Amino acid sequence: MSKRHLLALYGNFEEAEAVVQELRNATIKGFDVNDDMIVKSPIEHPEVERFLGDKPVYVQWFTLIGALLGGIFGFFLISGAQANFYMQLKGGKPIVPFPPNFVLTYEMFILGGVFITILGFLICAGLPAKRSPLYSTKVSVDNIAILVEADESAISELKAIFTKHKALEIQEEAGK
Amino acid sequence: MSVSNLLENWAQVRHEHPNNDKPHDPYKWAMAIDLDACTGCNACSVACYAENNLPVVGREKFQHGQQMHWLRVERYWDEDGREFPDQGFQFLPMMCQQCEAAPCETVCPVAATNHTADGLNSQIYNRCIGSRYCSANCPFKVRYFNWYDYPTTDNVWPAEMQQQLNPDVSVRGKGVMEKCTFCVQRLSAAKVKAKGEGRIVAEGEVQTACQQACPTSAISFGNIVNPESRVHKQWAAQQVELAKDKQDKNEGEAPSELRGYRILEELRAYPSVMYLERVRESAV
Amino acid sequence: MRDIREDIAWAKINQDVMKSLENPRKMYWVILFLALMAFGFGVGCEIYQYQTGMGVANLNNPQVWGLYIATFIFWIGMSHSGTLLSAILHLMHADWRKPIYRFAEAMTTFSLMTAGLFVMVHIGRLWMFYYALPYPNDRGIWPNFQSPLLWDAMAIFTYLSSSVLFLFVGMIPDLAIARDNMQPGWRQKLYTLLALGWEGTDRQWRNFRVTYLTIACFLIPLAVSVHSIVASDFAMSQQPGWHVTSFPPYFVAGALYSGCAAIITLFIILRYVFKFEEYMTKPILKKIVRLTFAIAMVWTYLNAVEFASVWYSHDGVSKDVLIQKMTGNYAPFWWGMIFCGSVVPLVFAFKRFQTNIPVLFATSLLLNLGMWLERWMIVAPTFSHGYYPWTWDHEQWPSMVQWGMVFGSFGWFTLLFLLFCKVFPSVSMYEVKEMVYHRTLHLKKSENAEQGAH
Numbered sequence A: 001m002s003k004r005h006l007l008a009l010y011g012n013f014e015e016a017e018a019v020v021q022e023l024r025n026a027t028i029k030g031f032d033v034n035d036d037m038i039v040k041s042p043i044e045h046p047e048v049e050r051f052l053g054d055k056p057v058y059v060q061w062f063t064l065i066g067a068l069l070g071g072i073f074g075f076f077l078i079s080g081a082q083a084n085f086y087m088q089l090k091g092g093k094p095i096v097p098f099p100p101n102f103v104l105t106y107e108m109f110i111l112g113g114v115f116i117t118i119l120g121f122l123i124c125a126g127l128p129a130k131r132s133p134l135y136s137t138k139v140s141v142d143n144i145a146i147l148v149e150a151d152e153s154a155i156s157e158l159k160a161i162f163t164k165h166k167a168l169e170i171q172e173e174a175g176k
Numbered sequence B: 001m002s003v004s005n006l007l008e009n010w011a012q013v014r015h016e017h018p019n020n021d022k023p024h025d026p027y028k029w030a031m032a033i034d035l036d037a038c039t040g041c042n043a044c045s046v047a048c049y050a051e052n053n054l055p056v057v058g059r060e061k062f063q064h065g066q067q068m069h070w071l072r073v074e075r076y077w078d079e080d081g082r083e084f085p086d087q088g089f090q091f092l093p094m095m096c097q098q099c100e101a102a103p104c105e106t107v108c109p110v111a112a113t114n115h116t117a118d119g120l121n122s123q124i125y126n127r128c129i130g131s132r133y134c135s136a137n138c139p140f141k142v143r144y145f146n147w148y149d150y151p152t153t154d155n156v157w158p159a160e161m162q163q164q165l166n167p168d169v170s171v172r173g174k175g176v177m178e179k180c181t182f183c184v185q186r187l188s189a190a191k192v193k194a195k196g197e198g199r200i201v202a203e204g205e206v207q208t209a210c211q212q213a214c215p216t217s218a219i220s221f222g223n224i225v226n227p228e229s230r231v232h233k234q235w236a237a238q239q240v241e242l243a244k245d246k247q248d249k250n251e252g253e254a255p256s257e258l259r260g261y262r263i264l265e266e267l268r269a270y271p272s273v274m275y276l277e278r279v280r281e282s283a284v
Numbered sequence C: 001m002r003d004i005r006e007d008i009a010w011a012k013i014n015q016d017v018m019k020s021l022e023n024p025r026k027m028y029w030v031i032l033f034l035a036l037m038a039f040g041f042g043v044g045c046e047i048y049q050y051q052t053g054m055g056v057a058n059l060n061n062p063q064v065w066g067l068y069i070a071t072f073i074f075w076i077g078m079s080h081s082g083t084l085l086s087a088i089l090h091l092m093h094a095d096w097r098k099p100i101y102r103f104a105e106a107m108t109t110f111s112l113m114t115a116g117l118f119v120m121v122h123i124g125r126l127w128m129f130y131y132a133l134p135y136p137n138d139r140g141i142w143p144n145f146q147s148p149l150l151w152d153a154m155a156i157f158t159y160l161s162s163s164v165l166f167l168f169v170g171m172i173p174d175l176a177i178a179r180d181n182m183q184p185g186w187r188q189k190l191y192t193l194l195a196l197g198w199e200g201t202d203r204q205w206r207n208f209r210v211t212y213l214t215i216a217c218f219l220i221p222l223a224v225s226v227h228s229i230v231a232s233d234f235a236m237s238q239q240p241g242w243h244v245t246s247f248p249p250y251f252v253a254g255a256l257y258s259g260c261a262a263i264i265t266l267f268i269i270l271r272y273v274f275k276f277e278e279y280m281t282k283p284i285l286k287k288i289v290r291l292t293f294a295i296a297m298v299w300t301y302l303n304a305v306e307f308a309s310v311w312y313s314h315d316g317v318s319k320d321v322l323i324q325k326m327t328g329n330y331a332p333f334w335w336g337m338i339f340c341g342s343v344v345p346l347v348f349a350f351k352r353f354q355t356n357i358p359v360l361f362a363t364s365l366l367l368n369l370g371m372w373l374e375r376w377m378i379v380a381p382t383f384s385h386g387y388y389p390w391t392w393d394h395e396q397w398p399s400m401v402q403w404g405m406v407f408g409s410f411g412w413f414t415l416l417f418l419l420f421c422k423v424f425p426s427v428s429m430y431e432v433k434e435m436v437y438h439r440t441l442h443l444k445k446s447e448n449a450e451q452g453a454h
Helices: A013-025 A046-052 A059-082 A098-125 A152-164 B002-008 B043-051 B059-063 B103-107 B133-137 B184-196 B209-213 B230-237 C010-019 C026-052 C067-078 C080-091 C101-122 C126-132 C148-180 C186-194 C202-235 C247-273 C282-312 C316-327 C331-349 C357-384 C400-423 C429-453
Strands: A003-010 A037-040 A144-151 A169-172 B029-034 B072-076 B090-094 B113-115 B121-123 B219-223 B273-276
Touching: A003 A013, A003 A152, A013 A037, A013 A046, A013 A144, A013 A152, A037 C202, A046 C202, A059 A098, A059 B002, A059 C202, A098 C148, A098 C202, A144 A152, A152 A169, B029 B230, B043 B072, B043 B209, B103 B113, B103 B133, B209 B219, B219 B230, B230 B273, C010 C148, C010 C429, C026 C400, C067 C080, C067 C101, C067 C202, C067 C247, C067 C357, C067 C400, C080 C101, C080 C148, C080 C202, C080 C247, C101 C126, C101 C148, C101 C247, C101 C400, C126 C148, C148 C186, C148 C202, C148 C429, C202 C247, C247 C282, C247 C357, C282 C316, C282 C331, C282 C357, C316 C331, C316 C357, C331 C357
Parallel strands: B029 B273
Antiparallel strands: A003 A144, A003 A169, A037 A144, B029 B219, B072 B090, B113 B121
C-alpha cells in the first residue's frame, strides 16, 4: 500500500482545529495522526500550538552550550594569546589582566550564544527544508493548511472529514 | 601550547609593574636632566634628528603641528609682572618619558608598543597600523606620527643627504608612529659588545645622542640599577623613586638642593626621566 | 486611537508590501545616483589619503583624531535603533513595533557596515588593518586584547554578525511569502534560496518563536555592551574630558536617541514613498515620538551629570576642558549640540506636533545633527586642551578630505538602504498579520465582556 499526500486548506483556524480534533478522535487505519499530519499556518498561532499539544523545543539547549563554550573558548584564547612565549608588559598591567579579558569573554559569550542558537534553530526546525510534495501559496496569505500522508485506503475517509469542515480546497497527490 | 604556558606561569602573568618585589635587573635605563644647566641651545634636538633619521618637515607642516622632533625643547616663562616678560625663560627638553606604566602601551590595538625587560617603551614600526590611540593617551604628547611619506617627499632628504642617514635606524614610511627610544640602537650595540666580553654595560660606555651633544652635560643617562652610575646617584640624591607616584622627601640639611621631580607624576605613569628644577631668581 | 485597523485583509497586507518590491520609479534612481555620487566622492578622498598620507586630513600633534572617529561613533550609535525595536520592545510585547522593526533592523545592519568603514579609513596603514584580527600565525603574534580599540573590533564584529543573522532569520517567513507571490525571475530564485524551504509548519514556527525570543534576549546586553565598549575608547584613557565614568551609559543613551530619531526620519520617508499609511500609522509614529522624547530627556540628564561632576570635582584640567568647550573655538558647535539635543526635542512634548509630519521630519534630522555634533565635541576639545601646556592653543579644523568621507558615508548608507528596500520587504508581513489578528481577538474579547455584562 503506497502512501499519498492530501492537503486541505482552511480559512480560519477554528475549523482547522475541529478537523485536527476529529482526526485525533477517529482512528483511521493507515493513518497515524501524530506522525503523518503537519499543520501549516501563515502566522505563529499560539492556538495551533495549544491544540496540537506541547512539543519540546530544544533550541535553548543549544543556546546554553553555545554561550558557555563561547565564553570559555574566548577567555582561553585571549589569555593564552597574552601569555605567549614573548610576553611583554603593557602599561604596567599584569600580562593577563582581568578587566579587559572579562569584557572580551562577555562578548564571546554572547557571540557563541547567538551563533549556536541560530545553528540550533536551523537544526531543530529542519531548515533548509525539502519542499513538501503538496503546497499551496495561500498558506503564505491567510489560509491554514493541513497536510496528511496516508495509505490509499484511508484517503477517501480523510477527504470526507476535510469536506465536512468546509475545506476551501483539497489537493491530492497524483496516483503512482 | 599557549594555554599550558598560561597555567604554568600564572604568578608571572598576574604580576603588576613597577613593583619593588621584582626590581629591574641588570638594566633599567633612566635619565636625569638638569634644567639649571640647560641653555636651550637645541643641540640635543639636532643630534636626535641626525641620529634617528628624523625627517625635516618644513615650515608649513611644522607650524601646522605635524613636526617630527622626538626631543623638543620647550620654553616657559615666569609670570611675575616683570618689565620685559620675554626675558629669562626656562627651557625644558621633553622626549618620551619611557614610563614604567605607560598609558600608551595598553591601548595600541595591535601591540606595536610594549615594555622591554630593560625598562624601555618599545615602538615596533612594522607592527604599527597607525590608529594613533597611543598618542591620544599619552599625557605628554611625545609621540609623533608620520603624516606623510617623508622618504619620498621632496626636500626632506634632498639628493646626497640620504648618505647621512644612520644605517642602524630604520627610516619610517607613512602611517607609522614613532618616538624617542633612548637611542636603543646604541644600547643594543653596547649590550652586544659587553656580552661578548662577558659583562654588563659599564657606566659611561653608552651615551644617547642628546646626552652626547649637550654642551653643559645637562643630560645624564645610564643604567639606574648600577649604584655607581651618575643617573642613579642623582635620583638617589633627589630622593625620587621610580616606583612611587608621590615622593616623600626628607628635606633635612639642604632643602634647596632637592630640585628633582618627574612630570605629571600623579597620573601614575612612573616616568623614567627626572628633571632638576631650575633655580629661579624669585626663589633665591 | 488604535495602532492598526483590525479589518485589513491579510491578502491586502501581502499585496501592499509586495508592491513595494516592484520596479522603482524615477525618483528612486535619482536618489540612488546621488548616493553613488556622494559615496564616490568619499572613495576619491580615501584614495587620495591612502596614497598621500593621513596629513591631508589636517590632523596634527596633539589632535590626532578627527571626524573619522566622531562619525564612526555616530554610525555605531545609529545602529542601536534596530535592536531597541526588535529586541527590547519584543520582550515588552509592544505590538506597535511590528510594522516598523524590519527597516529599523536593516538600518542597524547598514549603520554597522558604515561604521566599519570608518575604522579602516582612520588608521594610518589601512593595508595592514588585518593585524587587528586575532588569527593564528607562525609568528605567534596576537593583537593586544587590553586595547579598547580592539574590544571595538570584536564587539562590532559580534554585533554586526548577530544583527545580520537576526535580520535574516526574522525575515525567513516573509521571504517565503515573497517566494510564493513573486513572478518567476531572479527575484523568485533569490527568495526561494533564502527562504530555506520555509512552509510555516508547526515545527518551524515553534522553534522560530523560541529562537527569536532567545536572540532578542542576547541582543539587548550585546547592544548595551557594544556602545559601552565604544565609550571605553574614551573612558579608559586618562585624558581630561574623557576619563568620565558616566560615558558608557551616556553613549548608550545617545545611541538610542540617534537611532530613534533616524527611525522617525525613515518612517516618514517609507510611509510616503511606499504608501504604507495603513501600517506605519500615525498612532505608531506618535509612540515613537514619545519614546524619542523620553530618551532625549535621559540623554540631557546624563549630559548634565557629566558637567555637574566636572564642576564639583577638584579636577582642574577637566574643568578647563569643559570651559573651553563652552567658550573656546568649538563653542558654536558645542552650543549647537546642546540646542539640537536638548531644546529641539521639547517640540515633541506638544501634542499638536506629535503627528505633524513635516515638523517631525525636520526635527528628527536636527536631532541627528545634534548627536553627530555631540560625538565631535567629545573627540576634539580634549585634544586641544589636554594635560600638557605645550599642546594647548593649537587651532585645527578638519580638511575637505575628512568632510568628503563623512558625506560619502551617508551616501554609502543610503545606497545600502535603497537596495534593501527594493529587494527585501521593508515591512514584516507576517508580523503585521499577527498584529491585525491580535487586534481582532482583543476586540472580540471586549465585545464578549460587554455582552457578558448585560
